[in-house]
Amino acid sequence: MNIENTQIxxxxxxxxxxxxxxxxxxxxxxxxxxxxNSTLVHNINNGLTSFDEPGLSELVKDAVxxxxxxxxxxxxCAAEESNVMIVIVPTPINNDKEADLxxxxxxxxxxxxxxxxxxxxIIESTVPPETGVKVVKPILEESGLVCGRDFYLAYSPERALxxxxxxxxxxxxxxxxxxxxxxADKASELYSYITQSDIIQVKDITSAxxxxxxxxxxxxxxxxxxxxxxxxxxxxxxNVNEVISAANYHxxxxxxxxxxxVGGHCIPVDPYFLIEIAEKYGMDARLLKASRGVNNDMPRxxxxxxxxxxxxxxxxxxxxxxILGIAYKGNVDDVRETPSKDLIEILLDxxxxxxxxxxxxxxxxxxxxxxxxxxxxxxxxxxxxxxxxDHDEYKSxxxxxxxxxxxxxxxxxxxxxxxxxxxxxAIAIGNF
Numbered sequence: 001m002n003i004e005n006t007q008i009x010x011x012x013x014x015x016x017x018x019x020x021x022x023x024x025x026x027x028x029x030x031x032x033x034x035x036x037n038s039t040l041v042h043n044i045n046n047g048l049t050s051f052d053e054p055g056l057s058e059l060v061k062d063a064v065x066x067x068x069x070x071x072x073x074x075x076x077c078a079a080e081e082s083n084v085m086i087v088i089v090p091t092p093i094n095n096d097k098e099a100d101l102x103x104x105x106x107x108x109x110x111x112x113x114x115x116x117x118x119x120x121x122i123i124e125s126t127v128p129p130e131t132g133v134k135v136v137k138p139i140l141e142e143s144g145l146v147c148g149r150d151f152y153l154a155y156s157p158e159r160a161l162x163x164x165x166x167x168x169x170x171x172x173x174x175x176x177x178x179x180x181x182x183x184a185d186k187a188s189e190l191y192s193y194i195t196q197s198d199i200i201q202v203k204d205i206t207s208a209x210x211x212x213x214x215x216x217x218x219x220x221x222x223x224x225x226x227x228x229x230x231x232x233x234x235x236x237x238x239n240v241n242e243v244i245s246a247a248n249y250h251x252x253x254x255x256x257x258x259x260x261x262v263g264g265h266c267i268p269v270d271p272y273f274l275i276e277i278a279e280k281y282g283m284d285a286r287l288l289k290a291s292r293g294v295n296n297d298m299p300r301x302x303x304x305x306x307x308x309x310x311x312x313x314x315x316x317x318x319x320x321x322x323i324l325g326i327a328y329k330g331n332v333d334d335v336r337e338t339p340s341k342d343l344i345e346i347l348l349d350x351x352x353x354x355x356x357x358x359x360x361x362x363x364x365x366x367x368x369x370x371x372x373x374x375x376x377x378x379x380x381x382x383x384x385x386x387x388x389x390d391h392d393e394y395k396s397x398x399x400x401x402x403x404x405x406x407x408x409x410x411x412x413x414x415x416x417x418x419x420x421x422x423x424x425x426a427i428a429i430g431n432f
Contacts (some may be wrong), residue, residue, distance in 0.1 A: 001190065003029055007032065007081055008031045008032070009108040011037060011089060012034075013034075013035040014035075014051075015334065016060070017033070018044070019056055019059075019165045022063055024194065028341055032070050032078050033069065037073075044064065047060060051333060052163075052333045055163070055167075075106075075111075077114070078110070079111045080114030082119075083120065085111050085119065087111070087121070087122070088125060088158065090125070097275070099131075102128065104131070112143045113143075115145055116151075119151045121140060121152065121154075122153075122156055123136055123155045124155075124156055124157065124158045126213070126269075128213075133206060137209045148179050148180045152178070152179070154176055154183045157215075158212075161282065169194060171195065171196055175208050176199055177200070179205055184201045186260065216266045220288075221287060221319075223257075226240070226351055227258045228294055229430070231430075233414060241412045244257070257412055260301075260410035260411070261342060261343075263329060263334075263339055264336060264337055265337065266402040268295065297343035299346060302388075302429070306384060308427075317351050320354075320381075321384050322382035323386065324357055324386065324388060324389065325389020325391060326338060326369065326389070327360055333361050339388065340369075341369055354372045355371055357376050357379045358391070361393060380388065381404070384408065386410065387407065387411060405427075407426050408427045410428070
């Protein structure tokens with residue numbers, strides 16, 4: 001691959017696509033980002049980013065200034081002008097918990113229109129196994145070109161942690177699966193310009209698709225296990241975080257932390273892709289379904305913890321609840337699949353008066369959840385405060401700040417016993 005003459009098109013400029021584009025462009029590679037969001041494209045062409053990610057804004061600003069990064073809303077044009085196309089678009093689930101591949105299909109339809117002999121197409125979007133060979137390949141071959149003869153096709157799952165994306169992209173091991181060996185080699189060469197770590201080739205595209213789903217499903221199942229432990233510990237008066245910490249001293253044990261649910265664009269979604277393919281082949285995927293059920297039920301469990309402390313005569317409309325943390329995890333602004341949204345909906349359905357605060361999430365996003373934004377110093381005057389997110393800013397919460405002496409702690413961030421010793425009714429998941 002003559003990288004100096006390579007034009008790369010990135011389809012999808014979100015939390016993974018834009019960092020990928022910026023890292024490649026920082027290596028003096030010409031990158032054309034393609035996205036249907038005109039505001040996002042406009043911002044990028046002006047050297048601006050639309051979400052928080054350490055180090056990203058500087059990379060984008062410099063890459064645009066040096067003329068190595070541009071963005072467009074014309075996806076077909078991006079394909080025509082490029083000889084490497086990387087698809088990093090969302091793959092949500094529909095109401096039936098099946099993969100919505102419409103964004104992937106749309107990107108591939110655009111690529112098909114500009115596909116030329118010798119081009120390399122890489123899919124990074126998380127997809128059900130066999131999507132590459134049974135969905136992507138047939139669409140691209142509608143161009144009249146033949147995969148493996150006229151163009152290259154590979155799959156490489158994105159694996160990066162929000163708030164540490166740039167470092168992880170440039171230091172994590174990369175997995176690559178190609179339609180054939182030549183496709184895998186071409187893709188591996190490209191990723192050598194992104195990561196300093198090893199690039200591992202697996203047998204084929206379907207194998208690489210399976211890798212990503214196994215990684216995130218493993219984590220979902222482990223979190224469900226820890227949440228089950230938490231529910232048991234509540235019944236027997238045991239602090240779940242203490243016993244998990246002790247159990248993890250065992251050299252072959254790695255129990256995850258319990259919490260109010262699982263959020264983000266990967267872990268609560270990807271297991272459904274495996275469930276879908278399993279059912280297609282006549283399997284039931286019982287463990288995966290059970291784990292999803294446990295984790296999906298945790299916001300309701302937080303609600304039940306609240307109800308357990310209220311008098312039967314409590315008038316919900318007059319009872320003010322303050323939610324600390326709207327993001328799905330600590331120190332990010334990402335609210336995709338956040339458990340806080342589910343909890344808020346449950347509380348509003350029961351006519352509670354709900355307000356919320358999050359130092360990382362815009363006020364407009366918070367208010368889009370049908371709650372009022374509340375200043376940090378004011379939220380502690382609520383009848384009950386529910387800590388839903390482990391932002392660093394919340395580590396300094398003191399018992400004296402909780403004016404009405406009732407807090408529900410869903411993350412292992414605060415010392416529950418210290419709150420209790422200071423007269424606060426502190427309820428915690430796994431420590432009731």
